[in-house]
Amino acid sequence: MQLPAEAVAATVLIEAVRISALPTERGVPYPGRAVAHWTGTEAANALTLIETLPGSEQHRCGFSPAWSMQAVPELS
Template sequence: MQLPADAVAAAALIEVVRLTAEPTRPHDPFTGEPVALWLAQEAASVLSLVESLPGSGQHRCGFWPGWAVRVYDATLAVALFEAQFCFSCHEARLHGPAVPAHLAKQFFDPGAEAAHTLLARFRAAGASA
């Protein structure tokens, strides 16, 4: 999966978000509460894991993501980007000022080992919240 390279290089913190609410307007991102913060090395490790997700074809479920990561640089002012993951339809949507249009919608293989590892990390973060 492709992420905005400059934003990944600048990443200092990731908020893990459990998505629970539908968008209020069409094409807006889902919303939810942060359940964990991953700093420095852990953030870099997770972003590397996301980048290693193999591609997949689209599966239709209506896009109902359960998890997201919000990526911040050292200023922590505004999220550089947010990536929302739907493990049912194999879709990831990226939002934010660092996201070029061609990266906004991507498909990943949720059966891949990297996807299982990512989902396990999300669930562990949610369980400790």
């Protein structure tokens, strides 16, 4: 799924999550433990890198992926 530009612009924190199981229901995040946090320039660089990938690579995942990224917007 492509993120809307507004969501990318509002992101202040990215968490790398080690997935521990499949979601319990449709539409909920994969459960897991955050193993890294990126803020500021690191978060912006990660989003820029993802944006430069070809469309098919941006959406690639397996049936049971081991890692995910969670983008956290600035709370107002």
